[in-house]
Amino acid sequence: LDSMVVEDGYDGAKLGSEMTQEFIDDMIERFKNGKLLAKKYVYQIIIAVKKIVYDEPTMVEVEVPEGVEMTVCGDTHGQYFDLMELFRRNGVPSDKHWYLFNGDFVDRGSWSTEIALLLYAYKWLRPNNFFLNRGNHETDDMNKVYGFEGECKAKYNDRIFRLFSESFSALALATLIGSKYLVLHGGLFSDDKVTLDDIRKLNRHSQRQPGQSGLMMEMLWTDPQDEPGRGPSKRGVGMQFGPDVTKRFCENNGLEAVIRSHEVRMDGYEVQHDGKCITVFSAPRYCDSTENRGAYINIGPDYKLRYEQFDAVPHPNIRPMAYAQSSLMSSLM
Numbered sequence: 001l002d003s004m005v006v007e008d009g010y011d012g013a014k015l016g017s018e019m020t021q022e023f024i025d026d027m028i029e030r031f032k033n034g035k036l037l038a039k040k041y042v043y044q045i046i047i048a049v050k051k052i053v054y055d056e057p058t059m060v061e062v063e064v065p066e067g068v069e070m071t072v073c074g075d076t077h078g079q080y081f082d083l084m085e086l087f088r089r090n091g092v093p094s095d096k097h098w099y100l101f102n103g104d105f106v107d108r109g110s111w112s113t114e115i116a117l118l119l120y121a122y123k124w125l126r127p128n129n130f131f132l133n134r135g136n137h138e139t140d141d142m143n144k145v146y147g148f149e150g151e152c153k154a155k156y157n158d159r160i161f162r163l164f165s166e167s168f169s170a171l172a173l174a175t176l177i178g179s180k181y182l183v184l185h186g187g188l189f190s191d192d193k194v195t196l197d198d199i200r201k202l203n204r205h206s207q208r209q210p211g212q213s214g215l216m217m218e219m220l221w222t223d224p225q226d227e228p229g230r231g232p233s234k235r236g237v238g239m240q241f242g243p244d245v246t247k248r249f250c251e252n253n254g255l256e257a258v259i260r261s262h263e264v265r266m267d268g269y270e271v272q273h274d275g276k277c278i279t280v281f282s283a284p285r286y287c288d289s290t291e292n293r294g295a296y297i298n299i300g301p302d303y304k305l306r307y308e309q310f311d312a313v314p315h316p317n318i319r320p321m322a323y324a325q326s327s328l329m330s331s332l333m
């Protein structure tokens with residue numbers, strides 16, 4: 001890395017051995033204007049964040065101290081200009097304004113590298129008050145089909161995609177807020193006996209991709225259903241869990257609720273299962289087609305959940321999945 005030089009003509013801020021707010025501010029403007037980062041800096045950012053997140057527990061545990069507000073965001077799916085709107089409405093990450101992004105940062109929207117690099121830059125700058133959960137779109141199979149792999153190759157190169165892929169495998173799978181709210185991308189389990197300790201003890205590094213079964217797959221893929229019990233997944237992967245499953249899990253683990261994402265909601269969020277299963281989704285006008293709002297959840301030291309909604313903003317005329325490799329091409333590669 002040290003021997004790598006910044007390409008000629010790069011007119012952005014310099015990055016030294018540590019991330020700075022100044023670099024982030026410059027990066028935000030560059031991305032708004034359709035510019036890229038120097039590849040050397042992209043390598044540095046991903047490598048630094050992979051190291052940070054690799055050493056985090058599979059379930060990160062965080063309290064909200066006095067004077068701090070924690071915002072939980074759901075899927076952003078490469079919708080960079082809508083993420084800018086969220087930060088404009090709700091405030092940017094700072095020492096007093098902590099953020100947790102609950103997976104599916106990339107794919108679908110065509111500014112996935114911009115979102116991934118911005119979230120990673122914040123994680124590097126503020127490792128203890130900026131949090132990232134893995135989603136089912138932080139996986140190779142989804143990135144090949146839904147645009148992130150193609151976007152990395154189009155804007156940067158294949159090595160950068162492979163570095164992102166390794167960093168995605170290192171991400172935490174859940175975040176426990178105030179011992180009250182378990183935040184994870186998909187949802188609960190086919191086995192009633194799963195406890196927070198099982199999640200803590202899960203060695204996420206032994207399996208880079210979630211596969212078709214097991215705790216990691218279920219945490220990234222399952223969905224709530226209104227009917228009691230469990231049902232088949234509509235996605236062909238995972239399963240669906242009813243209000244009784246959520247009630248038992250919360251009782252067994254001393255939780256007030258499970259906060260998850262993974263599904264679009266017309267209001268940007270939905271409270272289900274008698275208030276014990278909350279979906280939050282932060283990609284308004286999803287894929288430029290669904291007329292949904294976006295939402296995020298603000299949590300203060302009182303641990304009350306405050307829901308806020310926001311609307312999509314105009315973006316440059318690049319369609320969703322503009323860089324997705326055609327399925328034929330990617331199957332031939």
Ligand SMILES: O=C(O)c1nn[nH]c1-c1ccccc1
Nearest residue numbers: 104108136137146235262263
């Ligand atoms: O791309 C999405 O909308 C999405 N977000 N989470 N999971 C999916 C998904 C899963 C399987 C097939 C298509 C989309």
Ligand SMILES: [Mn+2]
Nearest residue numbers: 089090298308
């Ligand atoms: Mn606000």
Ligand SMILES: [Mn+2]
Nearest residue numbers: 075104262263
């Ligand atoms: Mn999603």
Ligand SMILES: [Mn+2]
Nearest residue numbers: 104135136262
């Ligand atoms: Mn998802």
